[in-house]
Amino acid sequence: MRNSPRLMAGAALLAAPLAAAVPSAASAAPTPTAPVPSVAAARALGATESHAGDLKASSDQRFQVVGVTVDRDGTSHTRMVRTVGNLPVLGGDVVVHQSPSGTYEGTSLTLRSRPNPTAPKVSAAKAKKAAAAKHYTLRDNGTLVVEARTADHRPRLAWRFQTSGKKADGTPSRVYTSVDALTGAVLFREETIKTDAGDGQGLYSGTVPLQLTKSGTSYQMKDPTRGGTYTGDAQNQADLCFFGFCVFRAPTNVFTSTTTHFGDGTNTNRASAGVDAQYGTDETWDFYKDVFGRTGIKGDGKGSSNRVHYDNNYANAFWDDSCFCMTYGDGDGTQLAPLTALDVAAHEMTHGVTSATANLTYSGESGGLNEATSDIMAAAVEFYANNPSEQGNYLVGERVVLPGFGSPALRFMDKPSRDGKSPDFWSSSLGNLDVHYSSGVANHFYYLLSEGSGAKTINGVSYNSPTSDGSTLSGIGRDAATRIWYRALTTYMTSGTDYKAARAATLNAAKDLYGLGSAQYNAVAATWTAVNVN
Known part of the structure; x- marks a missing residue:
């Protein structure tokens, strides 16, 4: 098990899969749903054209x-959100009402006029100054949105920033601020830490805010603002499964506390690992929502669950479609520590996103792309979270490896071959490798597309990324690279996508987002060539 340190989709962090966690082809297929909701959804989408005036559509x-x-x-009653020119319209959500026969009966919305964004006149840097607040930390460099949640509900192009800090009574605070991209005026501030907010001290994440659910006189580690996602203790028990059928499931005993604080940063307090898992889920949820407008793993607003302290000396973590959950072991104490670090949590949760979208088959080249997608988004989530205790980097699992492991991380995106088994470049034999190693080529592509080739230091970590053709690449930035990969995954990749098709998918995504022949489009082509995918 420890000879193959890779993350597995629907299975385990290391290469020995857990039988309980590997869904069969049949179980991985979507569960059939009643036809009425799907028909209603299709008719509601049709109403965006036939009743465009009511919906303020265009x-x-x-x-x-x-x-x-x-x-x-x-x-x-069909609820929808909207984008215009790839920008999310905040406050542009709408509910379409239809009779049992499908007749349009009206619309609920607050948007007052059609969004018609133009180019921003105020730079992100200038808007950032307006968004700053005393005793608060800015967590990003701003994202363009259309803001329509102001008192007059009229859509305006805006820069949106996230700031975090504490209220006067010590309650954690996370505020999103929208700044008018034409005038520089603050349009809207939104506090996202609701009542029953608390915090926790994890093994890796430090002290972080948590949203809790009050139950009687105690508080549960269950987040009502993120689909009811919760974290519990597996009590060092393991699933008992045969041929994909489980006769026993390890429990998920939800962590509770008589106060709004959980954990103390040590593994002797069993809630500390739970804090890390819940925090990792929170950050990954927020990343997908803020960057892509995706609410939850399936995009349906429903949360998942986490089990920590799974089995004894279990040096692994896994995503399981059948329980819509993530599971984390405590490590073996010699090579791996508890596996609840932020990038591990983001990796596992992303397997769920992949399953709900392209559903990349978990073998051959498509399996390598499945694994790489989780690594790619895990790196993006780390940078997004901007947590000084778990700084963003292009290493995976660096917080969970112990000296006995013999390597400072599970894998290295700038030069995958540093793990001794993953290739840096594509070859015709790539599909014969275990998916935990064939993922290296896509990981390398993402790093090169984001940061470029050659030696450099980012957040204190040194990298030196080669190219197969000796080319020198400058990179287009992590944000653009991440958006291109996500659109390729959710729009163009299918279950059997291989590396050649992934090149085409990302080129299509770059064309959609930035234009045919744009710097980003050309960089995608050059970067695939640099990892020998032509």
């Missing part, structure tokens, strides 16, 4: 169904 807008409610009499 040809450059895109709508996404996020929920359908069907009354007992068949009347349906």
